[in-house]
Amino acid sequence: MPPRIVFLDRETLPVPVRAVSVPHEWVHYPQTSAQDVVARLAGAQVAITNKVPLNAATMGALPELKLIAVAATGYNQVDLTAARAQGVTVCNIRDYAIAGVAEHTLMLMLALKRQLPAYRNAVAAGEWQRAPGFCVFGAPMHDLAGATLVLVGSGTLAKATARLAQAFGMQIVYAERKGASQVRDGYLAFDEALAHADVLSLHCPLTEQTRNSIGARELALLKPGCVLINTARGGLVDEPALLAALQQGQLGGAGLDVLIEEPPRNGNPLLEVNLPNLIITPHVAWASVETMSVLAGQLIDNIEAFLRGEPRNVVCGV
Ligand SMILES: NC(=O)c1ccc[n+]([C@@H]2O[C@H](COP(=O)([O-])OP(=O)(O)OC[C@H]3O[C@@H](n4cnc5c(N)ncnc54)[C@H](O)[C@@H]3O)[C@@H](O)[C@H]2O)c1
Numbered sequence: 563m564p565p566r567i568v569f570l571d572r573e574t575l576p577v578p579v580r581a582v583s584v585p586h587e588w589v590h591y592p593q594t595s596a597q598d599v600v601a602r603l604a605g606a607q608v609a610i611t612n613k614v615p616l617n618a619a620t621m622g623a624l625p626e627l628k629l630i631a632v633a634a635t636g637y638n639q640v641d642l643t644a645a646r647a648q649g650v651t652v653c654n655i656r657d658y659a660i661a662g663v664a665e666h667t668l669m670l671m672l673a674l675k676r677q678l679p680a681y682r683n684a685v686a687a688g689e690w691q692r693a694p695g696f697c698v699f700g701a702p703m704h705d706l707a708g709a710t711l712v713l714v715g716s717g718t719l720a721k722a723t724a725r726l727a728q729a730f731g732m733q734i735v736y737a738e739r740k741g742a743s744q745v746r747d748g749y750l751a752f753d754e755a756l757a758h759a760d761v762l763s764l765h766c767p768l769t770e771q772t773r774n775s776i777g778a779r780e781l782a783l784l785k786p787g788c789v790l791i792n793t794a795r796g797g798l799v800d801e802p803a804l805l806a807a808l809q810q811g812q813l814g815g816a817g818l819d820v821l822i823e824e825p826p827r828n829g830n831p832l833l834e835v836n837l838p839n840l841i842i843t844p845h846v847a848w849a850s851v852e853t854m855s856v857l858a859g860q861l862i863d864n865i866e867a868f869l870r871g872e873p874r875n876v877v878c879g880v
Pocket residue numbers: 635636637656657659663714715716717718719720738739740765766767768771772793794795819820845846847848849
C-alpha cells in the first residue's frame with residue numbers, strides 16, 4: 563500500500579507544492595479544526611501541519627502515523643513528548659526565511675524608529691498642508707545607525723537579522739538564555755543585554771522555558787524608548803504587560819508579527835488600541851512568494867527523505 567499523506571492546512575501555504583516523487587496517496591484540506599484531526603488522519607502514515615495542533619490524544623488514536631512533517635520552522639504546535647512516546651518522527655523546515663523574516667524585522671524596526679505610522683497619519687490628516695514651514699515635526703525620530711540591537715536567540719533568523727542590521731550601522735548584542743548559569747563568549751547575560759537594547763528582537767522558539775520570557779520585569783529593564791520586535795511566537799511576550807508598557811510610554815514602540823492566539827478570534831486588547839508606535843502584522847514575516855516557495859520545496863524534500871529511510875531536519879526521531 564502506498565503511504566497516505568494528509569496535509570491538514572494546505573491553505574496556509576498559498577504557493578505550488580510539487581508532487582512527492584514516489585507512489586503515494588495525497589489528500590489535502592484547506593484547514594482542519596481540532597475535532598476533525600483524528601478522522602482526517604485515519605490511516606495516514608504522514609501528516610503535514612503548518613499550524614494545526616497535534617497532541618497526545620490525537621497521536622494516541624493514530625497508530626499508523628509515522629511522520630509529522632511540520633510545514634514551518636516553529637513546531638510548538640506538536641507535542642514532542644507524545645510523538646516520542648508513540649514512535650512518530652517529527653521534522654521541520656529550516657533556514658528558509660532568511661530573507662523574508664530578516665527583512666520583515668528590519669522593516670518593523672525602521673518604521674518604528676523613524677515613526678512611519680505617525681508621519682503617515684499626519685500627512686493623511688492634512689498637517690503638512692497647514693504647516694508653517696517646509697516640514698512637519700512630530701514624534702521624535704531615531705536612526706538605526708549607532709543603535710544597539712539585542713537579539714534573543716542566535717540561530718538562523720537572529721543571525722540573518724544581525725547581518726542586515728549591521729549594514730545599517732547597528733551594534734549587535736546576543737542575549738544569553740534567561741536564567742542560564744554560564745554566559746557564553748560573545749553573549750551578555752540576559753538582563754544585562756536587555757539593559758543595552760535600543761531595539762530588542764526575539765528569534766527563539768516557543769517552549770516552556772521561553773513562554774512569557776518578556777514580561778513586566780523584563781520590559782522595565784529596557785531603556786525608555788526601546789523598541790521591541792517579535793517575529794518569533796506570540797507566547798514569548800506577556801501581552802497585558804506589553805500593552806501597559808506601551809500605554810505608559812515606557813517603550814518606544816512594538817512591532818509584532820505574532821500574537822498568543824492566532825487568528826485572534828477572541829479579540830486581543832493590542833488590536834483594539836490605536837497607537838502609532840504599535841505595528842501588528844498577521845504572521846506574514848515568512849510570507850513572501852520567494853520564501854514560501856523555498857519552504858514548499860523543503861517540505862517535500864523532507865517527506866521524500868523520510869520515505870526512503872533517510873529522515874532529515876528531525877526535531878524528534880525514533
Ligand atoms: N513570523 C514568521 O513568519 C516566522 C518564520 C520562521 C520562523 N519563525 C519563528 O522564529 C523562530 C526562530 O527561527 P530560526 O530559524 O532562527 O530557528 P533556529 O533553530 O535556527 O534558532 C533558534 C535559536 O533559539 C535559541 N534558543 C532555544 N531555546 C532558547 C531559550 N530558552 N532562550 C533563548 N534562546 C533559545 C537556539 O539556541 C537558537 O539559537 C522559530 O522557532 C519560529 O518560531 C517565525
